[in-house]
Amino acid sequence: MAETEAEMKARKERERDELYALDISGVEWKCAPGTEEHEERVEIADLPGGAVAMRSSLDPDTVLRYTEGEWRAFVLGARDGEFDLERGERAGG
Template sequence: MAEGQDQGVEAQDEDVKARKEREKNELYALDISGVEWQSAPGTEEHEERVEIAYLPGGAVAMRSSLDPDTVLRYTEAEWQAFVLGARDGEFDLEPAPHNGGLAAE
């Protein structure tokens, strides 16, 4: 690539990074005190579980029922990438040798 093209690509990369940083900052500045938290069907209130809340713009907040004050927030693109990866098995647990080769329960 020519030097001018390299600089153009670098400028685009910086623009994308800056846009993503702005999106993340806006997402974490969002007041989510009134959101409705959801968990997997069949889980009880006292059980440890992952809870999610849908936010404006397709974003999602996620927390553990054991630590509800620690909330992670994902943009729509991040959440879609995660869900698609989970559906494709990217996060499947591998059998661990210490438990006789059984997948984690």
């Protein structure tokens, strides 16, 4: 039987709540090769079940967490150029 919209929403909320309930104090944060400790960068950490945590080196206390499916969709979208900004957009205009 197919999942109803309400059931899917409730499942996603449970998944999100479980992700944010995880103790991630001991995770290993990774960043792009070639970046230095003092440089601004995005850092990611692997979580159980294929989930991923992401933070900015400028604000390491703010951590976003993504399910495996969310992360996969983001990575595939980035590879396909879905998040590419035009030159003017990068400059804020």
